[in-house]
Amino acid sequence: MLSTLQDEKQDPRVKRTRSLILNAFMEILPEKGFQSVSVQDITEKAGINRATFYAHFPDKYALLDHSISQMFRQEIEKRMLDACHYSDENLKTLIVTVCEFVSNANSHCKPSSLQFESLVEAQVKNQLQGLLQVWLEQDDSDVDAKTAATAASWAIYGLVLQWSHDKNKKKPSAEKFADQVLPLIAVNLRLAQPA
Amino acid sequence: MLSTLQDEKQDPRVKRTRSLILNAFMEILPEKGFQSVSVQDITEKAGINRATFYAHFPDKYALLDHSISQMFRQEIEKRMLDACHYSDENLKTLIVTVCEFVSNANSHCKPSSLQFESLVEAQVKNQLQGLLQVWLEQDDSDVDAKTAATAASWAIYGLVLQWSHDKNKKKPSAEKFADQVLPLIAVNLRLAQPA
DNA sequence: TGTTCTAAACAACAGATGTTGTGTAGTTTA
DNA sequence: TAAACTACACAACATCTGTTGTTTAGAACA
Known part of the structure; x- marks a missing residue:
């Protein structure tokens, strides 16, 4: 499921334990939701000692942050968005990617919580900003x-979140939504002048 | 310092206790920072029983959220931004207000933490969005x-945060910064077409 | 293969959270 | 003014977090 991060030589026990933690976390998250899952729950599921968890992650928030970061990066790489240039087509694909990611995150982690959502947000925005800047x-x-990347990445995330929370029967598909907001975002990416 | 919220008839004990909590919180926050302040700290400072805290707020995060909400609303009201119409001048004042608020929040609550900053963010963005929509x-x-209010409020906050984290010697004043980003925000407020 | 190094298990501890039931005190009502 | 209602104090409890020192086990090295 989750591949190892570090390609350099790493003690196999470290890799094994880390992988156990990450896998256990991804399994338990849809069952319990982020808020009510405890470090004890995760380590029980992983079959490791609780104190060992803290050798790998300072807390469950860091674990979630890491997991989100990895998963979103995979979504970006899957679509080769990190290896292409800026174009309206690629910007649209990026927006659709964020839509899908946010929808999936929210539906696989019920009940959602403010802390869960804000960590997803921070991580996704950060990667968006980096990519747009590149x-x-x-x-x-x-x-x-x-400046342009900041304004655009924040606006993208805000709009996607609004779209994902839309309970309206007539909610547009991710593709249609991206088409609608594309002009708004594109203009931000063109208008920020050097100070 | 903090005025009471509810103008309707409320048991005086409730008002008194709530005020004690809020005041104690505002006093202790600059000393300890949000992360290391505990409910026990707050209730000791307030001179109330810890269990009583939970009759008023579910946790310290809700207390912070409430405090930020109130303080930011006061900043908006102080400048009468809630009682005026949309104009470039008022938009600029709004951006400057956010700059000042974010700067003050970060400097009066050292060390800052991710959770503190994300709660400030969520609350300020929410009020920004509401105001812009009106x-x-x-x-x-x-x-x-x-849509326009969403894109703009998120972009404003993102840009202000970047500005406030800018360690550059040549960092512009809030006024100058607002002048620089105004065109970027203003165009968002004009471009979102009904679907 | 034995030694050294490092990760993990383990148990225990202090501190904090969230909750609960009972008693006390303050406020409202008739 | 007494009774009813409500907020708060209090003590206790279970659960969880974060930490620490010691022992065990796995990995790397010579």
Whole structure:
């Protein structure tokens, strides 16, 4: 399921234990939800001693943060968004990716909680911002890449969250939604002038 | 310091205890920082029993959320931003307000923590979004107020946060910063078309 | 293969959270 | 003004977190 991160030589026990923790966490999350899962729950499921958990992660929040980061990065890599340049088509794919990711995160972790959602948010926004900034810097335009990437990544996330919380029967598909908001985002990516 | 919220008839003990909690919290926060302050600390400072705290707030996070909400609302009301209409001038004032609020929050609560910052963020964004939506709905244009307010409030917060974390010697003042990002935000508030 | 190093198990502890039932005190009502 | 209602104090409890020192077991090294 979750592949190991570090390709360099690592003590096999460390890799094994870390993998046990991550796998146990991903199994238990849909059952219990993030808020009510405890470190004790996770370590029981993983079959390791609770004190060992703290050698790998400072707390369950760090574990969630790491898991989200890894999963979202996989979604980006799967679509090769990290290896392409800025275009409206790629921006649309990015927005759809975020839609799908947020929807999946919320439906596989019931009941959701504020802390869960804010960690998902922080992680996804961070990666969005990094990616958009790289895209813009490759583009050789005179836009302030950092400012543009910040405004756009935050706006994307805000809009996606609103879309994902939409209980309306007429809620558009992720594709249609992305088409609708694309102009709004694209203009941010063009308008930020260097100070 | 903190005024009571409920103007309707409320048991004086409830008001008194609540006020003790809020005041104690605001006193202890700059000393200890949010992360290391405990409910026990707060109730000791307030001179009430710990179990009583839970009759008023489910946890310290809810207490922080409530405090931020109230303080930010006061900042909005102080500048009468809740009683005016949308204009570039008022939008600029709003951005400056957020800058000042975020700067003050971060400097009066050292060491800051992720959870503190994400609660400040959630609360400020929420109020920003509400206010911008009201402004746009009053404006009688054909823009999708909700979408525009979402994109803009998130972009404002993202940009302000980046500004507030800027360690650069040449960091612009809040006023100058607001001038710089105003075009970026303003265009969001004009571009969201009804679906 | 034996030695050294490192990760994990284990038990125990202190501190904090969240809850509960009972008694006390303050407020409201008739 | 007494009775009824409600908020708070209090003590106790279970659960969880984070930490620590010691022992055991696995991995790396010579």
